[in-house]
Amino acid sequence: MTESFDAVDIIRTKRDKGTLSPEQIDWTIDAYTRGVIADEQMAALNMAILLNGMSRAEISRWTTAMINSGERMDFSSLGKATTDKHSTGGVGDKITLPLAPLVAVFGVAVPQLSGRGLGHTGGTLDKLESIPGWRAALSNEEMMRQLADVGAVICAAGAGLAPADKKLYALRDVTGTVEAIPLIASSIMSKKIAEGTGSLVLDVKVGSGAFMKDEARARELAETMVGLGSDAGVRTVALLTNMNTPLGLTAGNAIEVEESLEVLAGGGPEDVVELTVRLAEEMLAGAGVHDADPAAALKDGRAMDVWRRMIAAQGGDPEAALPVARESETVYAPADGVLLELDALSVGVAAWRLGAGRARKEDVVQAGAGVRLHAKPGALVRAGEPLMTLLTDTPERFDRAKEALEGDVVIGPEGDRPAQQLIIDRIA
Amino acid sequence: MTESFDAVDIIRTKRDKGTLSPEQIDWTIDAYTRGVIADEQMAALNMAILLNGMSRAEISRWTTAMINSGERMDFSSLGKATTDKHSTGGVGDKITLPLAPLVAVFGVAVPQLSGRGLGHTGGTLDKLESIPGWRAALSNEEMMRQLADVGAVICAAGAGLAPADKKLYALRDVTGTVEAIPLIASSIMSKKIAEGTGSLVLDVKVGSGAFMKDEARARELAETMVGLGSDAGVRTVALLTNMNTPLGLTAGNAIEVEESLEVLAGGGPEDVVELTVRLAEEMLAGAGVHDADPAAALKDGRAMDVWRRMIAAQGGDPEAALPVARESETVYAPADGVLLELDALSVGVAAWRLGAGRARKEDVVQAGAGVRLHAKPGALVRAGEPLMTLLTDTPERFDRAKEALEGDVVIGPEGDRPAQQLIIDRIA
Numbered sequence: 001m002t003e004s005f006d007a008v009d010i011i012r013t014k015r016d017k018g019t020l021s022p023e024q025i026d027w028t029i030d031a032y033t034r035g036v037i038a039d040e041q042m043a044a045l046n047m048a049i050l051l052n053g054m055s056r057a058e059i060s061r062w063t064t065a066m067i068n069s070g071e072r073m074d075f076s077s078l079g080k081a082t083t084d085k086h087s088t089g090g091v092g093d094k095i096t097l098p099l100a101p102l103v104a105v106f107g108v109a110v111p112q113l114s115g116r117g118l119g120h121t122g123g124t125l126d127k128l129e130s131i132p133g134w135r136a137a138l139s140n141e142e143m144m145r146q147l148a149d150v151g152a153v154i155c156a157a158g159a160g161l162a163p164a165d166k167k168l169y170a171l172r173d174v175t176g177t178v179e180a181i182p183l184i185a186s187s188i189m190s191k192k193i194a195e196g197t198g199s200l201v202l203d204v205k206v207g208s209g210a211f212m213k214d215e216a217r218a219r220e221l222a223e224t225m226v227g228l229g230s231d232a233g234v235r236t237v238a239l240l241t242n243m244n245t246p247l248g249l250t251a252g253n254a255i256e257v258e259e260s261l262e263v264l265a266g267g268g269p270e271d272v273v274e275l276t277v278r279l280a281e282e283m284l285a286g287a288g289v290h291d292a293d294p295a296a297a298l299k300d301g302r303a304m305d306v307w308r309r310m311i312a313a314q315g316g317d318p319e320a321a322l323p324v325a326r327e328s329e330t331v332y333a334p335a336d337g338v339l340l341e342l343d344a345l346s347v348g349v350a351a352w353r354l355g356a357g358r359a360r361k362e363d364v365v366q367a368g369a370g371v372r373l374h375a376k377p378g379a380l381v382r383a384g385e386p387l388m389t390l391l392t393d394t395p396e397r398f399d400r401a402k403e404a405l406e407g408d409v410v411i412g413p414e415g416d417r418p419a420q421q422l423i424i425d426r427i428a
Numbered sequence: 429m430t431e432s433f434d435a436v437d438i439i440r441t442k443r444d445k446g447t448l449s450p451e452q453i454d455w456t457i458d459a460y461t462r463g464v465i466a467d468e469q470m471a472a473l474n475m476a477i478l479l480n481g482m483s484r485a486e487i488s489r490w491t492t493a494m495i496n497s498g499e500r501m502d503f504s505s506l507g508k509a510t511t512d513k514h515s516t517g518g519v520g521d522k523i524t525l526p527l528a529p530l531v532a533v534f535g536v537a538v539p540q541l542s543g544r545g546l547g548h549t550g551g552t553l554d555k556l557e558s559i560p561g562w563r564a565a566l567s568n569e570e571m572m573r574q575l576a577d578v579g580a581v582i583c584a585a586g587a588g589l590a591p592a593d594k595k596l597y598a599l600r601d602v603t604g605t606v607e608a609i610p611l612i613a614s615s616i617m618s619k620k621i622a623e624g625t626g627s628l629v630l631d632v633k634v635g636s637g638a639f640m641k642d643e644a645r646a647r648e649l650a651e652t653m654v655g656l657g658s659d660a661g662v663r664t665v666a667l668l669t670n671m672n673t674p675l676g677l678t679a680g681n682a683i684e685v686e687e688s689l690e691v692l693a694g695g696g697p698e699d700v701v702e703l704t705v706r707l708a709e710e711m712l713a714g715a716g717v718h719d720a721d722p723a724a725a726l727k728d729g730r731a732m733d734v735w736r737r738m739i740a741a742q743g744g745d746p747e748a749a750l751p752v753a754r755e756s757e758t759v760y761a762p763a764d765g766v767l768l769e770l771d772a773l774s775v776g777v778a779a780w781r782l783g784a785g786r787a788r789k790e791d792v793v794q795a796g797a798g799v800r801l802h803a804k805p806g807a808l809v810r811a812g813e814p815l816m817t818l819l820t821d822t823p824e825r826f827d828r829a830k831e832a833l834e835g836d837v838v839i840g841p842e843g844d845r846p847a848q849q850l851i852i853d854r855i856a
Contacts, residue, residue, distance in 0.1 A: 007602070008602060008603070008604050011475075011603060011604030012604045015475065015478065015479070015604050015605075038467075038602070039466075039467065039468040040467040040468045040470070040471035040599060040602065040603050041471070041602060041603055041604075042468070043468035043469070043471040043472040043475075043603075044471040044472065044474065044475040044603035044604055044605060045604075046472065047439075047443065047471075047472040047475035047476050047479075048475050048479065048604075050443065051443065051475075051476065051479045051480070052479070171468060174435070174436060174466070174468065174469060175436070175439060175468050175469055175471075175472035176436050176439030176440045176443055176469075176472055176473075176476075177443075177472055
């Protein structure tokens, strides 16, 4: 990095709807990481980016600069194709748990770096940590060994990957600039590209429980990320999927592991199975495997075998009983009819308030807390039947959880329910 | 202040083109002054304001909140009308120097709080400090006494006036958010209203040497400020005036005092006299004095008498010789013809580079440095005639000053010069 720029010039350029040069972008990310650009300057630039946008070329360079702020992993010595999945986050989204071992069944390595939950969307690592003994933190060497031996690993991203993103994300969180599509896309893709996967499937959620409520914006985000993947030589496809109602029948930590085990045992809720199989097909196709039958690998126990080895390799006991919440409270159907709506955001917030999620990074989650659904939209229900069970170790939380659900369970006559597709579109 | 808000909510509201409530605005300014809102949050909010604007009601409340962050002066015990002038800054703009004593001649008090120069525009205090012994810092009591005795005071604003503005301006300076009209207008007007003047005349400069290059934006700024003044019960008018070429024949510090003395002695350049008289008429009218003849008060020495008392009251010796630059260099006309253009920005930058201005607040200015013009646009010149004299104590500065002037002195045939009005419009 020989050239130097002026931060205020760079802010002004974007403020006035100009285009940042590749050299300006490289300098911006490097200077911010080194503390030469101050937080207040980066905040002003982020707001200008949010409001005035960035060109595809700018976003691509911004992503590359974030990757170059840290280490880049390399799985080429494995001698296997690699693939990964990223979900933009939803309620009841435990798909990674059955998916990673399922894909590994077919000889493709799955280096799945995951995160913890914040707010109403759950985190994959929080869910897995409800398994006694399981640990999220692996060294690069442990990760490589597990990929070679088991074929699948779900672990925490090390601090060495895209450190610029880490600093930038914390800033965006307190400055109202999380929602900028160029910044979301580059944040996600810088980590996934630095992680060194050969192909990538993006599950971009749309709906009340998703980060993107609006299909047009979800599509724009998906297209931007697919473009960034291609620019970096990572075969990338995106599915737009429905997040107006929770995925499956559980939203929490241990209860989502339990549901994942049902799927790995060949059962489980239809929507979770459908999305798991479809994402597995996309991941395998991206890795060059076109003749696989993932649905069969769920039915015949091959995926479960990989799961057990994957959990054990990270210190977990796949046979151990999962934690159970100390207290429960049932929510009953208020009327006869068809369950027309069961809002994903409301269920997510209820689960969060019951202790399954965290409000601040420092918070500790309850393994057993969450919401178990007894009916999904479309089901016929009778007044007084159980609709949901609320679970927590701390019963003083029930009231606030029920508040979150108020008005968001809609029961009515059969004909009133609009058809909802789980998989809305595919973007490649 | 009993209510509390969330900074991120406030940023998001403005980011999404919403309107901030009066309570949100009060909280924002108070919380920022107390350090509860962080610099990075205020920077993001400022950028959102710059790009999405604020309503007249929002700007008015923002201004009031800034006033309420500090003390408010009160001149009612003087028993005289008060009036003040603010210029948005230009090159060779020494108007305050003859203007304040001129207005005081007619029994109206002029509490003129002024600033120092930054960049290519000069500062009134820097100019006056070239007078041996003169001091800018007065206590409120000294200011009151001088207003009662002499009728005019030009001094530095105390730290107690609108401290929120001081903090906010420093932030805007490093985050590319100086140019937001709502923020400029509220910054200027909060200080002027807190200063306690009964009426105010704004000299909003337009052109190459002005902060606003563009007439439409200058007009918007003027209209916004006039509205803010009226909202606060301060009779306010604005003149839009031309700043494509320097005012008068000097740009510097001591040389501008010298030119002001010529005006106070009944002479001086036509444009400086015209603007001084016109602004005096506006200030006097705002203070309820309609039968004054300021031009006569310049000719007959009454304004000079007040000037001498005003300077002496602040420790200055009105008879002392002014500092003279140690070195000079002459710039000659390259051809015969009419001087078509003499760019204000270029002359301002040349004077700045010669040592008359400062790049950072901490810099010290040279009292004698600057540019003396020998011809103004419209004048007939001959090749080899002196056009300007560059003045500095540090001759190594000549080259960079000449670079600033390169290409910006245009000489051509008579008919090619577009007419330029000094006073473009009046906004009340």
